[in-house]
Amino acid sequence: MKRIISFFVTVIVLAGVMAVTTPGLLDKVRLGLDLKGGFEILYEAKPLEEGQAVTKESLNRTAQSLEKRANVLGTSEPEVTTEGTNRIRLKIAGVTNEAEVRKKMKEPANLTFRSSPTGGKEDADFTKIELLGSDFKENGAEVGYDSLNQPEISIQVKDKAKFTEITTRLIGKELGIFLDETMLSAPVVRSELTDGKASISGNYTNDEAKNLRDTINLGALPLSLTEKYSQSVGATLGKQSLDQTIVAGLIASAFILLFMIGIYRLPGLLASFALILHTWLLILVFVLADFTLTLPGIAAFILGIGMAVDANIITNERIREEMRNGRSVLSSVKLGNKSSFRTIIDSNVTTIIVASFMFYFGTGAVKGFALVLIVEIVLSIATNVYFSHWLLSLLVKSGLLKEPKQFGVKESEIREL
Numbered sequence: 001m002k003r004i005i006s007f008f009v010t011v012i013v014l015a016g017v018m019a020v021t022t023p024g025l026l027d028k029v030r031l032g033l034d035l036k037g038g039f040e041i042l043y044e045a046k047p048l049e050e051g052q053a054v055t056k057e058s059l060n061r062t063a064q065s066l067e068k069r070a071n072v073l074g075t076s077e078p079e080v081t082t083e084g085t086n087r088i089r090l091k092i093a094g095v096t097n098e099a100e101v102r103k104k105m106k107e108p109a110n111l112t113f114r115s116s117p118t119g120g121k122e123d124a125d126f127t128k129i130e131l132l133g134s135d136f137k138e139n140g141a142e143v144g145y146d147s148l149n150q151p152e153i154s155i156q157v158k159d160k161a162k163f164t165e166i167t168t169r170l171i172g173k174e175l176g177i178f179l180d181e182t183m184l185s186a187p188v189v190r191s192e193l194t195d196g197k198a199s200i201s202g203n204y205t206n207d208e209a210k211n212l213r214d215t216i217n218l219g220a221l222p223l224s225l226t227e228k229y230s231q232s233v234g235a236t237l238g239k240q241s242l243d244q245t246i247v248a249g250l251i252a253s254a255f256i257l258l259f260m261i262g263i264y265r266l267p268g269l270l271a272s273f274a275l276i277l278h279t280w281l282l283i284l285v286f287v288l289a290d291f292t293l294t295l296p297g298i299a300a301f302i303l304g305i306g307m308a309v310d311a312n313i314i315t316n317e318r319i320r321e322e323m324r325n326g327r328s329v330l331s332s333v334k335l336g337n338k339s340s341f342r343t344i345i346d347s348n349v350t351t352i353i354v355a356s357f358m359f360y361f362g363t364g365a366v367k368g369f370a371l372v373l374i375v376e377i378v379l380s381i382a383t384n385v386y387f388s389h390w391l392l393s394l395l396v397k398s399g400l401l402k403e404p405k406q407f408g409v410k411e412s413e414i415r416e417l
Contacts, residue, residue: 003398007391011273018280025280028287031093032294035242038093041102042229045086054086054223057139061214062223063088079292088225098232111215114176115166126176126183130166133216135159141216143209144199151209152201155216160196167193179215245298252302256309264316265408266401267392271312274388278308281379296369304376307348308384315340315389316407323404324413333396337389344385348377 033040045054045062063080070078070092079091111133114126140156157163166175167189174186177200187200200212257275260268282301286293319336327335352374359370395401404414 003394004400007394007398014277018276022280022283025283025287029283030290030292031242032292033091033093034295035293036093038091039098040089040091040231041227043088043090043225044228045088045223045225047223058223059086059088061217064214066090102227112178114178115170115173116176126178130175131157136216139217141213143213146201150201151204151206152199153209153213153216154197154199157196160194163196164192164194167191177212184212184215260312263408266406267316270391271316271384271388274312274383275305275308277387278379278383281383282376285375294365294368296365297372300369300372300376304373304380307351307377308380311344311380311384312388314343320407320409323407323409324415326415329402329404330396333392341385345381348381352377
């Protein structure tokens with residue numbers, strides 16, 4: 001009786017949780033530009049000044065700047081990744097004005113230090129440009145801490161004489177730090193600085209201080225961006241892709257579930273429930289890990305479902321084969337689960353190894369496909385192997401499954417031991 005109660009409580013609770021949470025989870029899944037519509041650009045980065053090189057650090061900082069610029073455009077969750085030694089790939093979903101994106105994203109970061117001739121405090125009052133990003137030494141900005149253990153940013157400029165003149169003239173006044181037309185900070189000049197070094201202090205958090213440091217260093221390492229490749233996916237086309245994929249998936253899933261139940265009866269129904277749980281868990285992982293769902297991701301999802309179905313078919317066929325050999329239902333389930341487990345694990349581990357290499361060496365869509373496939377396989381082992389085997393064992397040991405015909409095995413097929 002305890003096994004029967006455990007079985008029904010588990011199934012009912014899980015079914016209820018999935019039914020209640022699934023609509024909300026689906027709304028929270030972040031869609032890629034191939035499903036939502038958007039714009040993708042591949043840039044090649046080059047230094048603005050001759051003699052400089054594109055370093056890994058400057059490439060990463062330029063990528064960070066692109067991401068900030070994309071956020072300013074009001075787009076949702078831009079994806080910016082570096083590739084190789086001098087390329088940056090930008091993906092923005094929900095783009096409606098491609099020309100604006102191209103213009104805004106191609107410009108190098110424009111860092112300026114400005115003073116206010118009128119002594120005003122508003123952003124618009126800081127009109128006189130005193131320093132450019134290129135006036136600072138490369139990687140010259142660093143985060144340190146003052147005597148009160150508060151974060152401060154130390155900076156170094158190239159022209160000491162110019163900096164001396166500026167700080168002498170602006171003692172007691174604010175020097176606004178701007179990225180494009182957005183003021184990041186407005187520290188007050190406390191004294192004349194003659195060694196080309198200064199400290200910017202204020203009520204900064206550690207993250208704010210690091211962001212300001214990175215912004216100043218980015219301004220000291222401007223990179224020009226040349227567009228090498230771009231593609232646009234209209235919102236209508238993206239929606240059509242998503243709608244058609246959902247319809248195809250629902251139809252295929254219905255056929256799979258009917259096949260499992262028709263061939264394997266009640267064990268097939270348990271396997272179908274495990275598949276539904278597997279799908280729900282994958283959606284949950286997408287939401288919690290903030291993954292972006294793309295067409296390659298859906299391809300990996302479908303492949304993972306196919307492997308999960310194979311796992312259930314292998315298990316049920318091994319169990320049926322043991323029954324045809326004349327073993328009892330309980331013995332057949334134990335032996336079938338045990339022998340199928342090795343086969344399934346070997347196959348899945350091999351696939352995980354291949355997907356790991358794809359993720360490590362691949363880029364863009366290849367990495368996304370590999371990551372989804374790895375997550376799929378892990379969830380499949382948890383649901384379609386361990387969980388499915390556990391549910392089946394509960395029913396067999398409780399006596400609800402005790403006849404071979406309940407597994408789709410005819411009496412005429414059973415051979416005597």
